[in-house]
Structure formats: structure tokens, C-alpha cells
Amino acid sequence: MSNAELTAGPAPTSTWQMYRAMVGVGVCCGLLIVTVYQVTLPVIEENKAEALQAAIFEVLPGATTSATYRLEEPNGFQLSDAKAVGEQRVYAGYDADRNLVGLAVEAHGMGYQDVIRLIYGYSFDENAIVGIRVLESKETPGLGDKIETDPDFLENFRRLDVSLSEDQEALAHAIVPVKHGEKTNPWEVDGITGATISSKAVASILDRSAQYWVPRIEPKRADFERQE
Amino acid sequence: MPTSPRTTTDEFIKGLWRENPVFVQVLGMCPVLAVSNTAINALAMGLATAFVLIMSNIVVSSLRSFIPKEVRIATYILVIATFVTVVDYVIQAISLDLYKALGAFISLIVVNCLILGRAEAFASKNTVVRSTMDGLGMGIGFAFALFCLGAVREILGAGSIFGIQLFHDSFQDWVVMVLPSGGFFTLAGWLLLFNWLKQRKAKKEQMTALPLAEEPAQ
Numbered sequence: 007m008s009n010a011e012l013t014a015g016p017a018p019t020s021t022w023q024m025y026r027a028m029v030g031v032g033v034c035c036g037l038l039i040v041t042v043y044q045v046t047l048p049v050i051e052e053n054k055a056e057a058l059q060a061a062i063f064e065v066l067p068g069a070t071t072s073a074t075y076r077l078e079e080p081n082g083f084q085l086s087d088a089k090a091v092g093e094q095r096v097y098a099g100y101d102a103d104r105n106l107v108g109l110a111v112e113a114h115g116m117g118y119q120d121v122i123r124l125i126y127g128y129s130f131d132e133n134a135i136v137g138i139r140v141l142e143s144k145e146t147p148g149l150g151d152k153i154e155t156d157p158d159f160l161e162n163f164r165r166l167d168v169s170l171s172e173d174q175e176a177l178a179h180a181i182v183p184v185k186h187g188e189k190t191n192p193w194e195v196d197g198i199t200g201a202t203i204s205s206k207a208v209a210s211i212l213d214r215s216a217q218y219w220v221p222r223i224e225p226k227r228a229d230f231e232r233q234e
Numbered sequence: 235m236p237t238s239p240r241t242t243t244d245e246f247i248k249g250l251w252r253e254n255p256v257f258v259q260v261l262g263m264c265p266v267l268a269v270s271n272t273a274i275n276a277l278a279m280g281l282a283t284a285f286v287l288i289m290s291n292i293v294v295s296s297l298r299s300f301i302p303k304e305v306r307i308a309t310y311i312l313v314i315a316t317f318v319t320v321v322d323y324v325i326q327a328i329s330l331d332l333y334k335a336l337g338a339f340i341s342l343i344v345v346n347c348l349i350l351g352r353a354e355a356f357a358s359k360n361t362v363v364r365s366t367m368d369g370l371g372m373g374i375g376f377a378f379a380l381f382c383l384g385a386v387r388e389i390l391g392a393g394s395i396f397g398i399q400l401f402h403d404s405f406q407d408w409v410v411m412v413l414p415s416g417g418f419f420t421l422a423g424w425l426l427l428f429n430w431l432k433q434r435k436a437k438k439e440q441m442t443a444l445p446l447a448e449e450p451a452q
Binding site for chain 2: 019023024026027028030031032035038039042043046049050053054056057119142144145146151
């Protein structure tokens with residue numbers, strides 16, 4: 007490295023120095039991120055579990071208590087730890103008189119920017135999705151994030167038909183997105199102008215999740231009726 | 235004006251007012267306009283940015299002889315991105331609601347030109363202490379400016395501050411103020427005020443300087 011000092015003018019930087027700087031800084035940064043991630047993870051998980059509880063009551067209007075159930079195929083649903091969150095779980099909501107209001111189901115899928123995670127409420131009485139709340143999204147502020155706030159869009163999910171077909175294997179009608187103002191059937195999702203991809207993403211996430219869950223939960227309604 | 239060497243305190247003070255990143259330098263407009271719809275969002279965003287700015291200034295200035303100039307920008311971005319990720323996790327741990335309100339803008343701190351600008355223009359050429367003071371001043375100046383915008387927009391747009399209702403029910407909210415256009419209106423208002431103050435100060439200085447300048451005419 008001493009020959010660098012001999013040459014006149016600005017000394018050329020050796021490749022080693024560049025490697026040293028970039029790799030060194032990169033390793034330190036990586037360590038810092040991992041440390042912070044590990045420290046904050048339990049707190050973040052707890053926050054998320056709390057937010058999920060709040061969301062359950064929001065998507066199941068009238069529900070005041072909830073219970074977590076785990077799907078154990080082919081037997082049906084088993085009561086599970088309330089704090090646990092995971093793939094094969096659904097949340098049953100009960101009203102003040104301990105009657106079953108419906109089920110809240112978590113679903114996720116790709117949005118415009120990143121994964122959209124949402125929860126929706128399914129009502130046995132109406133065979134419909136009766137509420138939806140986005141739990142996590144990074145959609146474009148001002149455009150894509152209207153999926154959380156646009157009143158016309160959220161109106162879709164006050165009663166979105168997901169009744170089963172005759173063979174009970176799939177939905178009678180797939181949930182399909184349509185252009186804003188062209189909704190004619192109760193299973194169509196009226197899109198948002200300016201947030202086409204995000205609103206279509208929500209429809210397809212719901213469709214995929216409902217196609218899987220509704221045929222599984224509908225025949226097992228008795229599993230969720232509170233036994234006391 | 236005599237150009238005396240700047241003291242460390244000057245480095246701190248300049249960011250607050252005379253070289254305020256938002257009102258004077260007009261840097262980092264994206265978060266300024268987007269997340270200043272309520273006072274609390276604005277303050278949180280301002281503090282998050284200030285933290286990243288201070289930390290990146292410290293790291294960049296302490297590594298300034300270690301980082302070759304060919305790879306400096308890449309290294310700075312690496313450092314900035316790391317601290318942004320840290321802030322991202324910490325905000326998630328503090329409050330998920332706040333995290334949702336700030337949304338994508340936390341990650342976008344990485345590309346806030348104010349932070350890379352200070353790293354490149356100041357921290358890479360100055361000592362750690364000076365850079366820290368610079369980061370503190372600029373960061374607080376940025377947070378202050380965001381808070382100014384957020385407070386005005388929340389008071390006018392929602393009739394409240396920090397969620398506390400200020401006015402009687404009869405107050406008609408100016409909904410436009412919490413919408414994106416309100417950000418532009420409020421920013422314009424503050425810029426007007428700052429420029430007016432600056433001009434008035436310049437005029438005063440000119441007035442006092444004038445009698446002296448008249449004598450050696452020709």
C-alpha cells in the first residue's frame with residue numbers, strides 16, 4: 007500500500023480497500039439489524055396478536071367474545087390456544103348471549119407492492135362475508151391504500167356472497183373484481199378507480215381463501231357452537 | 235459580515251432556522267407533504283428521520299477515512315438503510331397503529347435526500363462531534379418543520395391537536411387540510427412566512443449598512 011504514496015496526484019484506491027469498507031460496513035449493519043430484530047420480535051408479535059383480536063370484533067359485527075379454533079382434517083375443528091396465530095386457524099366470534107355470530111379468517115396474498123394481509127368475517131346465517139379489515143399492507147399511499155379507507159369499496163364487504171355450489175365443494179360463484187360502478191351481482195367486488203391492482207388483489211385474496219375455507223367450515227358449523 | 239470559523243454550536247443552530255431543511259432548503263418534500271396530516275404522525279416521522287440522520291452522520295463521519303471515495307455512496311446508503319430498518323422495527327414495537335399510519339414512508343426515509351445530502355456534503359468532511367451537532371440540528375429542524383405542518387393541518391382539518399378536540403362542535407372542519415392538497419397549502423403558507431421574515435431581516439441589514447456605504451461612492 008506504500009507505493010500509493012509515491013505516485014503523484016490522487017492515489018488510486020486498491021480493490022482491497024473497497025472490499026474492506028463495503029464488506030466491513032455490510033457485516034456490521036447486518037449484525038445490528040439482526041440484533042434489533044431479535045429484541046423487538048416478541049413485542050411486535052404481541053402487538054400483532056392484540057391488533058388481530060380487535061380486528062376479529064370489527065369484521066364480525068355484534069361479536070363480543072372470541073375463541074380460536076384449529077383445523078384438524080379430516081375430523082373438524084378443535085379449540086386452540088387463543089394467543090396462537092397460524093395458517094390453519096380460524097376465530098369464532100360470539101355475541102353477548104353466547105350465540106355464534108360467525109367466523110373470522112385470516113388471508114394474505116400479493117398486492118401491488120408487497121403482501122397484503124387481511125381478515126374477513128364469515129356469517130353462517132347469510133353465507134356471506136360480512137366484514138373485512140386490512141391488517142398489513144404497503145400499498146401506494148393515496149392510491150392503493152384506499153382499499154382500507156374507501157367507503158364504496160368497503161361497502162362490498164358488508165354482504166359479499168360466498169354461498170357454496172350444490173356439491174358443497176367450492177363456491178357457487180367465484181369472487182370476481184369488476185370495474186367501479188359495474189357491480190350487479192352480490193359476489194362481485196366493485197373496484198376502486200386509481201387502485202385497480204390493489205382492489206383486484208383483495209378480491210383474489212378473498213376468493214382464494216374463501217374457496218379453501220368455506221367448504222371446510224360450512225359443514226362443521228356445530229363445532230363452533232359453544233358447548234356449555 | 236465577518237466570516238469567522240463556525241463553532242460547534244453554530245452547526246447545531248443553523249439546521250433549526252437559518253438552514254432549516256424544509257422551510258429554507260426545501261428538501262425531503264415527499265414525507266413532508268404526505269405524513270403531515272396529523273401532529274402525531276408528523277412528529278413521529280420527524281423524529282424517525284432525525285434519528286436516522288444523526289446516526290448516519292455519526293457513522294459516516296467516524297468512517298470517513300476508512301471509506302474509499304469510489305464506494306462512498308453505496309456505503310452511505312447501506313448505513314442509512316440499516317438505521318431505517320432499525321427504526322422500522324422499533325416503531326412496530328412501539329405502536330402498530332402508528333406504524334400503519336406512517337406506512338410505506340418509514341422505508342422511504344432511505345431515499346430522503348436530506349439524509350444522503352448531509353452524509354455527502356457534511357459528515358464525510360467533518361469531525362464526529364461537528365457531524366453529530368449538524369445531524370441533531372438538521373434532524374430537529376426537520377421534525378420541527380413537520381410538526382408545524384402537522385399541527386396546522388390537524389387543527390384546521392380535524393379541529394384537534396394530538397387527538398384532543400379543540401373547538402366547539404360548531405366548528406366546521408376544513409377537510410381539505412388533511413387531504414394531500416392541504417399539505418401543499420400549509421407548506422406554501424409556511425414558506426411565505428419564512429421568506430417574508432428573511433426579506434424583512436435583509437432589508438433591515440441593508441438600512442443599517444447604507445450610511446456606511448454612501449461615503450466611498452465613486
